[in-house]
Each structure stands twice: as structure tokens, then as C-alpha cells.
Amino acid sequence: MAEAPEDVHTDECLSTYTHIYSQDLLKDQVAFITGGGSGIGFRITEVLMRHGCDTVIASRNLEKLTEAAKKLTSATGRHCLPLQMDVRQPDTISTAVDEMLKEFGRVDILINNAAGNFLCPAAALSFNAFKTVLEIDTMGTFNTSKVVYEKWFKDHGGSIVNISATLGYKGQALQVHAGSAKAANDAMTRHLAVEWGPSGVRVNTVAPGPISGTEGYRRLGGSHAESAGIFRTIPLQRAGNKTEMAHTVLFLASRAASYVTGATVVADGGAWLTSANDVERLLDLWSQEKRKDK
Ligand SMILES: CC/C=C\C/C=C\C/C=C\C/C=C\C/C=C\C/C=C\C=C\C(=O)SCCNC(=O)CCNC(=O)[C@H](O)C(C)(C)COP(=O)(O)OP(=O)(O)OC[C@H]1O[C@@H](n2cnc3c(N)ncnc32)[C@H](O)[C@@H]1OP(=O)(O)O
Numbered sequence: 001m002a003e004a005p006e007d008v009h010t011d012e013c014l015s016t017y018t019h020i021y022s023q024d025l026l027k028d029q030v031a032f033i034t035g036g037g038s039g040i041g042f043r044i045t046e047v048l049m050r051h052g053c054d055t056v057i058a059s060r061n062l063e064k065l066t067e068a069a070k071k072l073t074s075a076t077g078r079h080c081l082p083l084q085m086d087v088r089q090p091d092t093i094s095t096a097v098d099e100m101l102k103e104f105g106r107v108d109i110l111i112n113n114a115a116g117n118f119l120c121p122a123a124a125l126s127f128n129a130f131k132t133v134l135e136i137d138t139m140g141t142f143n144t145s146k147v148v149y150e151k152w153f154k155d156h157g158g159s160i161v162n163i164s165a166t167l168g169y170k171g172q173a174l175q176v177h178a179g180s181a182k183a184a185n186d187a188m189t190r191h192l193a194v195e196w197g198p199s200g201v202r203v204n205t206v207a208p209g210p211i212s213g214t215e216g217y218r219r220l221g222g223s224h225a226e227s228a229g230i231f232r233t234i235p236l237q238r239a240g241n242k243t244e245m246a247h248t249v250l251f252l253a254s255r256a257a258s259y260v261t262g263a264t265v266v267a268d269g270g271a272w273l274t275s276a277n278d279v280e281r282l283l284d285l286w287s288q289e290k291r292k293d294k
Pocket residue numbers: 115116117118119120125126127128129130132133165167178209210211215216217219220221222224225230282285286289
């Protein structure tokens with residue numbers, strides 16, 4: 001089995017961290033990470049800061065962000081600014097980006113990580129539920145990219161990394177909303193790479209498979225999948241961890257990927273190549289969980 005780097009299954013900073021890139025890779029740069037207060041976004045923020053970067057973490061829950069920013073600043077010695085923002089509301093994004101530029105005077109990297117998801121069969125999904133996920137995942141990515149582009153990247157260049165998912169690559173039960181939203185984001189990555197390349201903006205995507213120790217993993221039945229042995233069908237035979245995602249994002253965000261744009265880097269242990277996608281079993285598990293909730 002391929003070896004995984006150290007990780008912890010909470011939103012605490014890593015107790016020890018071994019650099020696998022130069023510690024100065026992002027020296028004196030500034031990164032804006034949506035959903036940076038928890039899960040994969042938290043670890044991306046930590047790893048970027050450990051490579052010399054100051055950060056802004058932005059999402060709806062300011063209390064959670066403030067707590068996260070304290071931990072990140074204390075663990076890395078770099079500055080992390082928490083800002084409240086809803087990716088569905090462009091005016092809140094605009095205010096947050098203005099605050100960031102006032103505080104740091106620049107932005108070099110945008111990570112579009114915020115998303116919403118849950119398991120639900122298409123037939124049980126309300127029209128509003130489908131719309132909500134598209135508004136957060138797809139429109140939220142566009143809204144944030146456009147505001148940052150207009151306010152800074154258009155004149156100074158920059159690097160955008162979107163967080164997608166491989167769950168839609170073969171089609172997956174209970175995931176029509178998220179699979180559709182993330183597929184649109186993969187396409188958006190290519191379109192924006194073409195339009196904004198002449199301004200010195202690179203746009204890329206990391207597409208994770210199941211990543212343990214996050215709210216998304218819990219909501220999507222990650223521990224059920226573990227105990228049911230579903231991850232044995234993944235070529236690397238395990239779920240990924242948050243540090244592995246952060247290292248993939250760091251590569252794309254940094255000058256190490258200076259000639260890479262419009263790319264989607266799949267970081268899923270090969271999961272989508274072999275996904276068994278046992279529809280009846282997933283529907284059955286979903287119904288059992290629903291009965292438990294009642
Ligand atoms: C149980 C186990 C069964 C099977 C599993 C077995 C095996 C699985 C195998 C492998 C999977 C293993 C691991 C996972 C692998 C990959 C994961 C891939 C992608 C992961 C993506 C993410 O993780 S995204 C991040 C997850 N985090 C969050 O979602 C946090 C943020 N979320 C939210 O804010 C909310 O949940 C929200 C998205 C609903 C938005 O909130 P809000 O704006 O307040 O919206 P609401 O007003 O609450 O709702 C809007 C409409 O949506 C309907 N809704 C809400 N929740 C559900 C639900 N759970 N099911 C169905 N519908 C829902 C709600 O009713 C509203 O619609 P109306 O019509 O009623 O208005």
C-alpha cells in the first residue's frame with residue numbers, strides 16, 4: 001500500500017511537519033482560501049503558511065474562522081486573517097477582498113475550496129436542494145474568481161486552484177447535485193484559463209476522491225464505506241488525507257507549476273478508475289440512515 005504522509009483527523013495543526021517542497025516556495029505571498037476554517041481548506045491554509053505565505057480564510061461562520069486563524073498563526077508564525085463571507089453573495093465577497101487588499105496590499109493565490117454536499121437520491125432531491133449545491137459549488141467558485149480577478153489578478157496576474165471531486169467521473173448514486181456542480185467547475189477551469197491566461201492568471205483544479213477526517217467525508221458515509229470494505233476497490237486501497245490534498249494544491253498554486261494552466265489534477269488514489277458504484281447497496285444504506293434519523 002502507498003504510504004500516506006502524517007495527518008490528523010481534526011482541524012488542529014499538524015504536530016510535526018516535514019517539508020517536501022522548499023520552505024520559501026511562497027515567501028511573502030498572500031493566499032485567499034474559501035472554506036479555510038475547516039477540513040481540507042484548513043490543512044491547505046496550514047501547508048501554504050508553512051511555505052512562507054500569509055493567508056485569508058473566508059466563509060460564513062466567523063467564530064469558527066477566528067478560532068482556526070488563531071491556531072494557524074500560532075503554529076506557523078505567519079499571519080492568518082479570518083473574514084466572514086458567503087460565496088453565494090458577491091457583495092460579501094467584494095467586501096472581504098477589499099479588506100484583504102487593505103490589510104496585505106496584494107493577493108497572489110485564490111483557492112476555491114468552499115462547498116456543500118449531502119447524500120440524496122435524485123428522485124428524493126428537491127429542486128431547491130439541487131439549486132443550492134450548484135449555487136455554492138459552481139456559482140460560488142465563479143463569483144469569488146471574478147471578484148478577485150477584477151480587483152487584483154487582472155492587473156497583477158495570479159494563481160487560482162479550484163477544488164473539485166472525481167465522484168462524477170463515472171456517475172455515482174446519491175450525488176447528482178454535487179457531481180453536476182463539480183463537473184461544471186472542471187469546465188470553468190478550462191474556460192477561465194483560456195480567457196485570463198493573457199493577464200498572467202493560471203487556473204487549475206485538484207479533484208480529490210474520499211478524503212478522511214472532514215465534514216464532507218462524514219456526510220458522505222466515509223466510515224460506512226471503510227467498514228464495508230469499499231475502499232479496497234481503490235487502487236491505493238485507502239481514503240486520502242488532507243495533507244495529501246494540500247501538497248497537490250501547493251504544487252499547482254506555486255511557481256513549481258508556472259507553465260500549468262487549465263489542468264485538472266486527479267488526486268483520488270485511482271478511485272474513479274475502479275469505482276464499483278453498487279447503486280442498490282448505496283440506496284439501501286441511505287434508507288437505513290434515514291430510518292435511524294426518524
Ligand atoms: C449514509 C451512508 C450511505 C452510503 C455511503 C456508503 C458509501 C459511500 C462511498 C464512498 C463515499 C465516501 C467518502 C466520500 C467521498 C467523496 C466525497 C465527495 C465530495 C464531497 C464534497 C463535500 O464534502 S462538500 C463539503 C461538505 N460540507 C458541507 O456540506 C458543509 C456546508 N453545508 C451546508 O451549508 C448545508 O448542508 C447545505 C449544503 C444544505 C446548504 O445550507 P443552506 O444554505 O442553509 O440550505 P438549506 O436551506 O438547509 O437547504 C437548501 C435545500 O437543500 C435541502 N437539503 C438540505 N440538506 C439536505 C439533505 N441532507 N438531503 C436532502 N436535501 C437536503 C433542503 O431541504 C432545502 O431544500 P427545500 O426544497 O426543502 O427548500
